[in-house]
């Protein structure tokens with residue numbers, strides 16, 4: 001990304017005196033991820049979650065609520081373990097669609113953003129259509145897409161992609177256009193080519209924006225995949241997690257339905273955490289969002 | 296002659312009239328200071344001299360004027376009022392930027408980079424990121440970046456404003472030494488009377504906005520100058536004179 005080709009000077013080249021040692025240590029690389037601190041930060045939400053589950057279980061038991069109305073968390077866990085054999089393959093199917101959709105959304109989103117950044121004219125004439133695609137409810141167009149595209153997994157992928165690609169396009173476009181004005185002037189002054197401006201200035205400037213968009217899109221890709229599966233569900237794709245939810249509803253296996261839901265939610269959380277970690281990793285050396293402040 | 300500005304107006308898109316009828320010559324090899332109150336258009340003049348942005352009226356001629364600036368690229372070093380560094384790149388890569396963009400061979404670029412970083416006293420910080428530096432250090436990186444190409448024309452926009460007096464005096468002297476050695480032309484923006492008298496061969500005093508050159512003072516003190524000049528009667532004399540001119544310019 002920002003790897004300007006250059007030879008690095010060796011640290012403390014000749015005659016490393018005391019002063020030089022001090023200055024070198026002043027710019028030591030950032031410290032490792034603080035697991036203990038992360039654990040401590042995770043404690044309150046985890047505690048609240050556990051407390052919630054206990055209250056839920058008690059509520060269900062004390063009020064003698066039948067399992068087909070609201071199963072307790074223990075029953076859901078039981079169903080999760082018992083039906084793991086069918087749920088887990090379904091999870092993989094849904095994740096594959098969401099992952100593929102996110103990948104295509106990233107590649108296409110960045111490509112479209114780069115196209116938009118080429119000229120205001122292109123941006124202003126095409127951006128509205130990206131918006132239209134974004135605001136049209138995917139539930140409403142999913143049936144059409146499933147009719148048009150015979151290949152069901154491909155149809156699902158398209159639905160998920162429609163939902164996931166907009167944040168990447170809009171964020172990356174914003175990022176590419178928000179390079180520091182003075183830096184642009186500087187590049188101009190030194191006779192930089194369009195390509196150099198793009199690689200050395202616009203792209204690194206857009207990185208935090210792109211990663212922010214990616215984080216949103218990750219969750220949306222999963223939601224898009226699940227929604228599309230719901231729509232397609234009765235059409236006979238017996239595979240994804242959404243289908244398991246539907247199927248369990250029809251057959252009154254409510255604990256299993258909750259187990260499938262639970263898996264969808266957990267995947268969403270893991271996708272979000274994974275993309276957050278990625279963003280942190282890429283930006284850790286320089287961006288405010290990823291840099292730990294001392295004081 | 297490096298650049299000649301005649302009756303230059305600059306009106307920004309939002310209607311602010313920054314400059315009106317500005318005449319200014321930038322001569323070969325001189326150390327010219329632009330002195331004026333905040334907001335009078337000093338940065339604007341500097342950007343126009345660099346060929347960044349169009350004039351709204353009047354004209355600018357550059358020596359050998361072909362193309363936009365008439366100056367071969369890389370011949371201008373520009374130190375912006377803000378450090379203007381790439382936050383994702385280390386000090387080393389920031390300083391190397393002009394050379395990278397021009398495709399200077401790595402060995403030569405490394406040597407020049409080390410030289411420029413040495414000039415501003417940032418050895419040992421090559422691998423630091425801008426956020427790890429103090430305001431003054433960032434500014435010195437920016438200066439090193441401008442020096443790295445050995446520019447024929449050096450444009451500096453209040454480069455030392457954020458520095459403490461000790462560093463500032465040191466860099467004043469370093470700059471004078473470099474200027475004498477490299478035969479640069481320097482256009483230096485400041486709102487410090489003392490700094491402008493110490494450094495310059497000529498001072499252009501600007502009026503409040505809309506800015507124009509109200510008067511010029513040639514500092515006929517021998518160069519190279521050193522700290523003894525700061526305490527000399529001649530220096531005091533010039534400071535008083537320039538202060539009076541500045542007060543006049545602001546009133547008019």
Ligand SMILES: Nc1ncnc2c1ncn2[C@@H]1O[C@H](COP(=O)(O)OP(=O)(O)OP(=O)(O)O)[C@@H](O)[C@H]1O
Nearest residue numbers: 307309311313332333334335336337338339340504
């Ligand atoms: N990009 C811009 N758009 C609109 N107005 C601007 C722009 N840049 C500067 N101005 C206006 O032009 C005037 C002159 O600005 P300039 O930055 O040249 O002043 P300056 O003399 O450098 O001031 P200072 O000493 O505070 O840096 C100011 O009134 C400012 O509001």
Ligand SMILES: [Mg+2]
Nearest residue numbers: 337338376452
């Ligand atoms: Mg200014």
